[in-house]
Amino acid sequence: MGVPGSWNLVFNDDFNSLNTAAWTPYWFDDCDLKSVKNNVKTCSSNVRIANGEAVLQLSDVSSGALLSTNPNDGVAGHTGFQFTTGYAEARIFFPGTCETSIRNWGAWWTAGQAYPSTGEIDIAEPLAGDMWSVYHSAAWKKSRVVPGCWAGGYHTYGVLRKPGANEVYYDGVLVHSYATSDNVSPHYLLLNIGVWRGARILGEAGAMRVDYVRVWE
Known part of the structure; x- marks a missing residue:
């Protein structure tokens, strides 16, 4: 939706x-202090598959969840996935x-192997209750609040991702576009949930649910 062209899944x-x-x-170490993202440890026990969804939740205010396709995380049997x-x-x-x-502080994002030079693309990242699209690189940061209701x-x-530029689409509609400086370095995929300022909902009631993830080239 919203991105015309001939694509290969x-x-x-x-x-x-x-x-x-x-x-x-x-994130590298299961439920360890070395595994912290978005202010919480990332624990495999907080990730489950149910009804065709990945369910990521907080078990307490210091323990959240993450899924990563980073091929360089050193986990045995994990080949991962990257795209340019x-x-x-x-x-x-x-x-x-x-x-x-x-x-809570959920996020759907991609990242390169050498932050910040290879960039980070925060496609959808709720910050303090608002939805943001954010781009990080060594050269600059581009961010935008995306109006609308994205909760519930x-x-x-x-x-x-294009050479020198990104376009971000929500429900098939272009909501953010900007120049990039990461030389379209290979990026892996990430989904995670942590804690931010404001109300926190623990357990399944506060879970981030992912129906699918797809990449076309």
């Missing part, structure tokens, strides 16, 4: 099971309501 996960050849369910130019999209449910805003429902969030 190169990565597709509908989360009927946890494909550990593609994903590692923590192309379109990456996920269909995600972020917890909260339109009246109360997005809860399923939406698609995607990024089109």
Whole structure:
């Protein structure tokens, strides 16, 4: 949706099971202080597959969840996935309501192997209840609040990586575009949930749910 052209599907996960050849369910060290992202330890026990979704939740205020396709994380049997130019999209449910805003600190993003020179693309990142699209690199940071209600429902969030530029699409609509300085270095995929300022919802009620992740080139 929203990105016309002739595309070849190169990565597709509908989360009927946890494909550990593609994903590692923590950041390098399972539920260890070395595994912290978004202010929490990333614990495989907080990731589960149910009803064709990846469910990422907080078990307490210091323990969250993460999925990564980083091929260089050193986990045995994990080959991972990276891409350069192309379109990456996920269909995600972020917890909260339109009246109360997005809860917890979830994120759908991609990253290169040598931050910040190889860049980081935060496709959808709720910060203090608002939805943000953020780009980090050694040269600059580009960020934008995306208006609308993104809490309590399923939406698609995607990024089109092109040489020297990114385009971010929500529900097939272009919401953010900017120049890049990462030389379209290979990026891996990440999904995670942590804690930010404001109300925190622990357990399944505050889970981030991912219906699918797909990449086209």
